[in-house]
Amino acid sequence: MNRKTPPIPDYEGLPIATLQHRIRSLDEEQMRELIAYEEHHGNRTGVLEILHQRLHGLEEGAEPSEGDQAFQPETPGPPQGGSPVGEDTTAPRQGLPPEGYPEARR
Template identity: 55%
Template sequence: MTHRTDDQAHENTAPDRDDLPLPDYDHLPVGTLAHRVRQLDADGLEKVIAYERAHGRRVPVLTVLEQRLEELRAGAEPSGGDPDAGSAPDGTRRGGKATPQTAAEPSPPERYQRTSSHPRG
């Protein structure tokens, strides 16, 4: 009698990469993935989880996916939106440009603030 492990079961039931609800899933950084999975319903998220368990088994990725699935089961709704939101085709983040009104005030590097020979006071 042969016993199958959970990993073997996931490999047999995991969807193909082309069947995933997120385009280019394998190339998404974790931060972008966390944003993009918010659009998925529980069924879509379960497909992605099954695929990840069968192929990558990346703990940070599974953590993000499983936490979102728990949120959905607790009553959260998919946020909708563009499945490509959050990153440009080259993998960089999209967003608005800094303007003088939104830019941070310049400050000296922290190492110079701590090593100043001038007494504070």
Template identity: 60%
Template structure:
């Protein structure tokens, strides 16, 4: 990938706007221009372009880029330790669920139901 197609911040594409505000403080004017061009070509998000423009204006007015390593990302969660405890030994025993209702209460016919159609009591 060429340098024009690579943003100067690692993980830029998935970075939330609040995090981006802090991460761009270490960029100089040239990197901010590169990042703005990258954003315009790819997503053109209005909020991101506004944040980048405000920081570029601040740098032009004398704000110094802060020091820091852009490779260091404390915001990222560490990978999970260990595996899942789920396995064949912890699986539930195989069973067929009942077609409906509670298996402890087997189905009973209704008291007023007569096989063949009618009901008791001449109704």
């Protein structure tokens, strides 16, 4: 089976830890599709090991868990609060010493 798109949105950019979480909602057929996709497109040994382990678990009776594939906890939100940096917290400018560069006095 050769898919043009994986059954998980944004699959190619997912960190491994997130991928392990996201594949838990897939059933056996979807796992086989994802394995075929990975073998055809990336063929990454570590990723395939994780996918095969999950497929084996499903074949042994594990159930897919509920979850929203669109949920992306790995995407940070905007920073909260402001920056404490301002004119009153900035270090004074460092210029030349009053006597200039020591090398220039030779």
